[in-house]
Amino acid sequence: MAEIERRMIAPGFVEEALDSLRRLGKPTAAILARVNLPPVIDQPVSAETYGALWLAIAAELDDEFFGMGARPMRSGSFTLLCHCVLHAPTLGQALRRALRFLDVVLDDPRGRLVVRDGMAEVELSDAGAPRSAFAYRTYWIILHGIICWLVGRRIPIKLVDFRCAEPRQGADYQLFFGAPVRFSQAISRLGFDSALLNLPISRSEQALKQFLRGSPANILVRYRYDAGIAAAVRRRLNLATPYAWTNFAKLAADMRMPPSTLRHRLHDEGQSYAAIKDDIRRDLAVELLLSTSNTIGEIAVQLGYSEPSAFFRAFRKWMGKSPEAFRREEAENRSYVSRTV
Numbered sequence: 001m002a003e004i005e006r007r008m009i010a011p012g013f014v015e016e017a018l019d020s021l022r023r024l025g026k027p028t029a030a031i032l033a034r035v036n037l038p039p040v041i042d043q044p045v046s047a048e049t050y051g052a053l054w055l056a057i058a059a060e061l062d063d064e065f066f067g068m069g070a071r072p073m074r075s076g077s078f079t080l081l082c083h084c085v086l087h088a089p090t091l092g093q094a095l096r097r098a099l100r101f102l103d104v105v106l107d108d109p110r111g112r113l114v115v116r117d118g119m120a121e122v123e124l125s126d127a128g129a130p131r132s133a134f135a136y137r138t139y140w141i142i143l144h145g146i147i148c149w150l151v152g153r154r155i156p157i158k159l160v161d162f163r164c165a166e167p168r169q170g171a172d173y174q175l176f177f178g179a180p181v182r183f184s185q186a187i188s189r190l191g192f193d194s195a196l197l198n199l200p201i202s203r204s205e206q207a208l209k210q211f212l213r214g215s216p217a218n219i220l221v222r223y224r225y226d227a228g229i230a231a232a233v234r235r236r237l238n239l240a241t242p243y244a245w246t247n248f249a250k251l252a253a254d255m256r257m258p259p260s261t262l263r264h265r266l267h268d269e270g271q272s273y274a275a276i277k278d279d280i281r282r283d284l285a286v287e288l289l290l291s292t293s294n295t296i297g298e299i300a301v302q303l304g305y306s307e308p309s310a311f312f313r314a315f316r317k318w319m320g321k322s323p324e325a326f327r328r329e330e331a332e333n334r335s336y337v338s339r340t341v
Helices: 002-006 011-022 029-034 047-061 077-085 091-106 133-151 170-177 194-198 205-214 217-221 228-237 248-254 259-268 273-291 296-302 308-319 323-340
Strands: 110-116 119-125 157-161 188-193
Touching: 011 029, 011 047, 011 133, 011 170, 029 047, 047 217, 077 091, 077 133, 077 205, 091 110, 091 119, 091 133, 091 194, 119 133, 119 157, 119 194, 133 170, 133 188, 133 217, 157 170, 188 194, 205 217, 228 248, 228 259, 228 273, 248 259, 259 273, 273 296, 273 308, 273 323, 296 308, 296 323, 308 323
Parallel strands: none
Antiparallel strands: 110 119, 119 188, 157 188
């Protein structure tokens, strides 16, 4: 059942894709019928069906970015992008090539890689007003899917910021990325551990052919936050409060595998038990700071820290600021958005 669920795409994302046609006054019924979807989408669809819809819309518009860039991303651009980055020696060099390629093709938005404080952040700038959340998400899917495939593992996302306001299906965005997602920010950006930029790339032309045959459905599923053994570990940890988490040996036994096997499989996905616990604590910390009036000390206890100072240090590592500063700034941002909407 979990495998089936993770291969499903929320109906809100389907509607956002169809909006690409509606904005240009194009009907949607024929496209939906072509991929065996009903006129009204009120249930999740499979990643394969969503991938077929993606390709059908891109073909109809002759634009693989769905009319959301300053210039159309003509059919075949994604394939050329993959060839452009295939033989880069490291992930960092491949990512920089990919960003230059997308800058040339789209013109706007434009992306740049910024490395600071142990984070690699892809920042998107727009010449004008903010784009839709769907536009930024599509850019991230393309970019993240390619770099994950190049190194054969999921690149864990640490943060996602959107310049636009939160859409109706904002909760689906949180679930899709599995990282702190913030809307109405000064700039759109996606961040991950900068150490991963040094990962070597070793992919063949034949492997690329196989990858392209399965795109885009494969990047919608294989490198999602809820895929693989790391997601299985995360789901188990989410069943208990942090202070009740078991040790690694007990976790491996519960999952019916030797600790060395579990450790190796997590490593293959670019993850570790400590990193997964860290991610969950970070997400809980953000949620508690924004949705409760609990004190910092109370939140530290809820997250399983023996001392508030340990939580303080961890939070500064995650977000680059203290818990108090984060709570205050987010409250000010929300107040500003409410006044200007």
